[in-house]
Amino acid sequence: MRGPITPAVQPTFNPQSDVNRRNKMKRKAFTLIELLVVIAIIGVLVGLLLPAVQGAREAARRMQCQNNLKQIGLATHNFESTYKEFPPGLETFQHKNSSTGSVLNWYGRTVHTHLLPFIEQQAIAEMWDWDDTFAAAVANTRLPGSPRTVSTEAASAQLVPTYLCPSDLTQDGPVYLDYSVLGYSTGYFGQTSYIANGGSHSTYFRDADMKADGVFFMTGEDSQPETYQQYLRDDEVPTRFSAILDGTSQTILFGERFHYDPIFDRKLHQNSTKFSRYPISSWSAWGWTGGGNGTTHVFGSSRVPINYKTNESDATDYVSVNFRMSAYGSGHPGGANFAFSDGSVRFLSEQINMVLFRALGTKRGRETIEYEH
Secondary structure: OOOOOOOOOOOOOOOHHHHHHHHHHOOOOOOOOHHHHHHHHHHHHHHHHHHHHHHHHHHHHHHHHHHHHHHHHHHHHHHHHHHOOOOEEEEEEEEEEEOOOOOOEEEEHHHHHHHHHHOOOOHHHHHOOOOOHHHHHOOOOOOOOOOOOOHHHHOOHHHHHHHHOOOOOOOOEEEEEEEEHOOEEOEEEEEOOEEEOOOOOOOOOOOOOOOOOOOOOEOOOOOOOHHHHHHOOOOOOOOOOHHHHHHHHOOEEEEOOOOOOOOHHHHHOOOOOOOOOOOOOHOOOEEEEEEEEOOHHHEEEOOOOOOOOOOOOOOHHHHHOOOOOHHHOOOOOOOEEEOOOOOOOOEEOOOHHHHHHHHOOOOOOOHHHHHHH
16 A cells, blocks of 8 residues: 655745855956955065065175184184284295396285185195295286196185175186286186285375284285385284284274175276276185285275275276275175174174274274274
8 A cells, every 4th residue: 555645845946045156156266356455465565575585684694704704713813823923914925027137026825825724625725835935926916927836726716615705796616817918917816705904004005114004914025115015014024912902802803895896897997007907806815826916805904984985986096996995895784794803703884983993903003992882
């Protein structure tokens, strides 16, 4: 016997539910207004985060730079502890030009070269023949074909990370400069972002009676005692800690030099009579096998303001050119890092009082230093 037949349930029609269902199916993307709002929000966030990211990167570069200077300062202390004296700033030798008979200064090993074994670069240091005076003289100021052996050529082509600030605009590979058009020799330049304290004078002040007052200076034979380079010579050779009468915490040891000055490079290339083919990137080197005046590669002067730059009106002026190549500076905003003789590293503002800055460049000026707060 069959049971009762259950009638089929008829679906009910709900117009509002059907509309909602269709609306949900349609909204699979943002509206134009919503999309514009999202883009605007992303743009604001990027605008807020990008400076922070750039600031963090520069802070990391600045910290690495300070660590480099710390290592250089420590290496100088270890050198002094080993040899009871500071390394020479720049060695000079006399050599006779066989074609003209004139005796000229040859520029040899730098303070940076002497510090190589103390910054874990013994292999590069051993590329020089330390017992051969002639082989050690790797550049000359006027004579083409400066003496260079395969070892010195290879050594100067090396990049030493401790000598390079990550904010400096140095090249990633060896730098080869051709100064033959000026009558100088050609060769490799070992790049460095850090120059030695050559005192409070500058190359513009050509007084033969003016002696070096910085921590580092030229040592060795001198065939040109009447020239302006006497400001980088001292009768006391070499420096010892006892000679820093102003106090090691108040005397600069090394400082940064920045290698970017497009006006300088462009204007000097236009003036072919004096400084042609001297790019600012070639004016700091820890070692080289060719080129011009070695003093411009090694020393800095506290007489010149930090981050001194040339401008359109004075880029070919002799005073300005000499000031620029003696200036400390950096790619860090607002100033530069300096290693002091006590081993500390400090950031000095480019707005520093020049009387104070000049005093920091002397080792026995007996100035009374009051730091600005």
